[in-house]
Amino acid sequence: MAGFTSREVRLKSRPVGMPQAGDFEVGSVELASPGEGQVLVRNRWMSVDPYMRGRMYDRPSYVPPFQVGKPLEGGAVGEVVASGSPDFKPGDLVMSMLGWREGFVAPANTLEKLPADAGVPVEAFLGILGMPGLTAYAGLLEIGQPKEGDTVFVSGGAGAVGSIVAQIAKIKGCTVVATAGSDEKCAWLKSVGVDHAINYKKGNLLEAVRAAAPKGIDVYFDNVGGEHLEVALELAKPFARFAECGMIAQYNNEEPAPGPRNLIYVVGKSLKIQGFIVTQFAGLRPQFIKDMSGWIAGGKLKWEQTVETGVDNAAGAFLKLFSGGNTGKMLVKL
Amino acid sequence: MAGFTSREVRLKSRPVGMPQAGDFEVGSVELASPGEGQVLVRNRWMSVDPYMRGRMYDRPSYVPPFQVGKPLEGGAVGEVVASGSPDFKPGDLVMSMLGWREGFVAPANTLEKLPADAGVPVEAFLGILGMPGLTAYAGLLEIGQPKEGDTVFVSGGAGAVGSIVAQIAKIKGCTVVATAGSDEKCAWLKSVGVDHAINYKKGNLLEAVRAAAPKGIDVYFDNVGGEHLEVALELAKPFARFAECGMIAQYNNEEPAPGPRNLIYVVGKSLKIQGFIVTQFAGLRPQFIKDMSGWIAGGKLKWEQTVETGVDNAAGAFLKLFSGGNTGKMLVKL
Numbered sequence: 231m232a233g234f235t236s237r238e239v240r241l242k243s244r245p246v247g248m249p250q251a252g253d254f255e256v257g258s259v260e261l262a263s264p265g266e267g268q269v270l271v272r273n274r275w276m277s278v279d280p281y282m283r284g285r286m287y288d289r290p291s292y293v294p295p296f297q298v299g300k301p302l303e304g305g306a307v308g309e310v311v312a313s314g315s316p317d318f319k320p321g322d323l324v325m326s327m328l329g330w331r332e333g334f335v336a337p338a339n340t341l342e343k344l345p346a347d348a349g350v351p352v353e354a355f356l357g358i359l360g361m362p363g364l365t366a367y368a369g370l371l372e373i374g375q376p377k378e379g380d381t382v383f384v385s386g387g388a389g390a391v392g393s394i395v396a397q398i399a400k401i402k403g404c405t406v407v408a409t410a411g412s413d414e415k416c417a418w419l420k421s422v423g424v425d426h427a428i429n430y431k432k433g434n435l436l437e438a439v440r441a442a443a444p445k446g447i448d449v450y451f452d453n454v455g456g457e458h459l460e461v462a463l464e465l466a467k468p469f470a471r472f473a474e475c476g477m478i479a480q481y482n483n484e485e486p487a488p489g490p491r492n493l494i495y496v497v498g499k500s501l502k503i504q505g506f507i508v509t510q511f512a513g514l515r516p517q518f519i520k521d522m523s524g525w526i527a528g529g530k531l532k533w534e535q536t537v538e539t540g541v542d543n544a545a546g547a548f549l550k551l552f553s554g555g556n557t558g559k560m561l562v563k564l
Numbered sequence: 565m566a567g568f569t570s571r572e573v574r575l576k577s578r579p580v581g582m583p584q585a586g587d588f589e590v591g592s593v594e595l596a597s598p599g600e601g602q603v604l605v606r607n608r609w610m611s612v613d614p615y616m617r618g619r620m621y622d623r624p625s626y627v628p629p630f631q632v633g634k635p636l637e638g639g640a641v642g643e644v645v646a647s648g649s650p651d652f653k654p655g656d657l658v659m660s661m662l663g664w665r666e667g668f669v670a671p672a673n674t675l676e677k678l679p680a681d682a683g684v685p686v687e688a689f690l691g692i693l694g695m696p697g698l699t700a701y702a703g704l705l706e707i708g709q710p711k712e713g714d715t716v717f718v719s720g721g722a723g724a725v726g727s728i729v730a731q732i733a734k735i736k737g738c739t740v741v742a743t744a745g746s747d748e749k750c751a752w753l754k755s756v757g758v759d760h761a762i763n764y765k766k767g768n769l770l771e772a773v774r775a776a777a778p779k780g781i782d783v784y785f786d787n788v789g790g791e792h793l794e795v796a797l798e799l800a801k802p803f804a805r806f807a808e809c810g811m812i813a814q815y816n817n818e819e820p821a822p823g824p825r826n827l828i829y830v831v832g833k834s835l836k837i838q839g840f841i842v843t844q845f846a847g848l849r850p851q852f853i854k855d856m857s858g859w860i861a862g863g864k865l866k867w868e869q870t871v872e873t874g875v876d877n878a879a880g881a882f883l884k885l886f887s888g889g890n891t892g893k894m895l896v897k898l
Binding site: 284291292455459468474475476477480486487488489490491492493494495496497498499500501502503504505506507510 | 618625626789793802808809810811814820821822823824825826827828829830831832833834835836837838839840841844
């Protein structure tokens with residue numbers, strides 16, 4: 231079977247500070263038929279994630295930097311169009327890290343086949359049952375170690391990860407305090423059972439969180455850093471656990487931002503602050519899928535997604551992550 | 565048996581910024597004979613420790629604040645003068661938390677009897693075999709989790725805690741990089757086997773530590789905070805462990821100091837930063853005494869102490885902690 235023309239989003243220039251639309255461009259490539267052991271895939275959905283900002287800097291990190299003039303990469307769900315491998319046939323749904331493009335040819339062993347009858351829309355494998363879901367599940371449970379009755383504070387509570395953290399914490403019997411950047415997002419958080427949803431753009435964050443957690447917090451799940459982290463240090467109980475998932479408040483800083491002014495509490499309160507990358511918890515995936523599927527089937531886990539359409543709108547979807555333009559998982563439908 | 569007059573060091577005023585001699589005063593009290601269940605003790609040695617600075621602020625913490633006009637408290641070794649308890653007899657050596665005074669009457673159950681024949685000078689129970697020793701042992705081994713071949717970085721390396729951390733790390737087969745504030749202290753560190761001793765007052769700290777640990781650091785034992793912590797974050801390997809014991813660089817700040825500008829590495833490098841107070845590791849004491857005694861007997865652990873004499877010089881000894889006036893444990897002989 232023949233290939234097709236695939237349009238893709240490329241990094242045109244490395245962003246300085248807040249990324250701009252002009253830092254990206256759309257180009258096209260001709261895809262050939264798959265050779266032996268290869269598979270031709272047409273993407274249906276692609277994932278848009280904050281961590282990608284880090285890959286736009288030219289520096290060593292846990293994932294290699296994007297290259298100027300080359301397409302971006304990211305999680306994607308697609309459908310097999312043609313296969314040179316006995317492991318895949320046309321129509322199979324596959325997960326790859328070759329998003330930000332309409333299609334691709336790749337070795338079969340770089341693809342993961344998705345179940346046709348998972349009981350959830352296929353794009354859930356980019357969100358609640360995918361990387362953001364596992365990030366929330368593993369970070370909260372393995373690092374946060376929440377116990378029944380604990381108070382869990384989560385920043386970015388309406389985001390792809392934070393919204394799952396908040397709900398798993400409720401399932402585990404915790405009191406949950408979550409922040410988000412609009413009243414609408416806070417209303418959604420309340421609707422899924424969050425005890426205290428705080429619009430961090432209004433009023434004094436420290437006082438709002440203190441009022442919601444008068445006895446202090448046992449677990450902080452950090453997606454934001456900055457002032458949120460300082461507030462969490464201030465209100466942490468002795469032996470509190472901080473799961474450091476991200477610091478989106480800093481991703482676009484042109485100069486390194488100073489850390490919290492009260493970091494010394496780490497000593498006096500015997501705090502544990504632990505960063506993590508979801509890949510270290512890959513071994514938890516079977517248990518994760520089992521637990522999450524059960525909670526979804528039982529109506530205990532809800533999710534939102536914000537969907538843009540087409541590669542021409544993909545860069546814009548990414549920019550919206552930094553202005554709060556998404557509730558839940560940000561996706562591009564292709 | 566009659567009591568005696570005890571001179572004691574009192575907090576005259578709460579220090580603002582760097583403590584001054586005028587923040588302390590010496591007074592006296594008449595000690596009565598011990599009643600039933602009480603013991604009269606004459607102190608021989610008292611401990612002088614950086615953490616006491618925190619108790620001079622009027623704020624909630626893991627230990628209650630000192631009160632203006634009242635004597636300071638701290639670890640002390642003394643000799644029983646008279647006893648109203650069957651558990652103690654005159655001549656017994658006892659450990660208490662009633663230092664900063666020449667003597668006291670206290671309930672017998674607040675005292676710990678020390679062995680008469682421990683094979684070390686009795687003041688070692690305030691240092692290498694006491695609270696600083698257990699702090700070093702537990703913080704390094706339980707939180708730092710050093711493995712053979714690891715690179716361990718310790719700040720305040722010539723202090724009571726840091727000097728023990730450095731040597732235990734060597735015993736465990738690690739490469740040790742330690743900082744201290746003078747060439748003399750660095751020479752002592754080299755003499756006890758530290759691989760790289762850095763005078764942090766000379767040259768660029770980041771570049772000096774990078775040169776000593778070109779592959780990065782696996783464990784950071786923090787006594788200092790500030791620039792040292794920022795350097796440790798910069799040079800940490802993925803999954804490095806930070807044992808946060810103290811941040812002496814900040815104890816006298818009049819305004820809260822901003823944290824390190826590179827705290828975001830906690831996420832990308834999956835670091836674990838954990839603070840602790842030695843009391844949480846009280847259960848390790850038997851193993852600690854066993855291990856340490858063996859290492860001392862085997863010539864693997866050395867220690868230094870800096871001794872001042874008499875309650876009139878006790879406040880001055882405390883002030884010297886912040887100007888680097890001690891090598892190893894700071895003690896006052898009474």
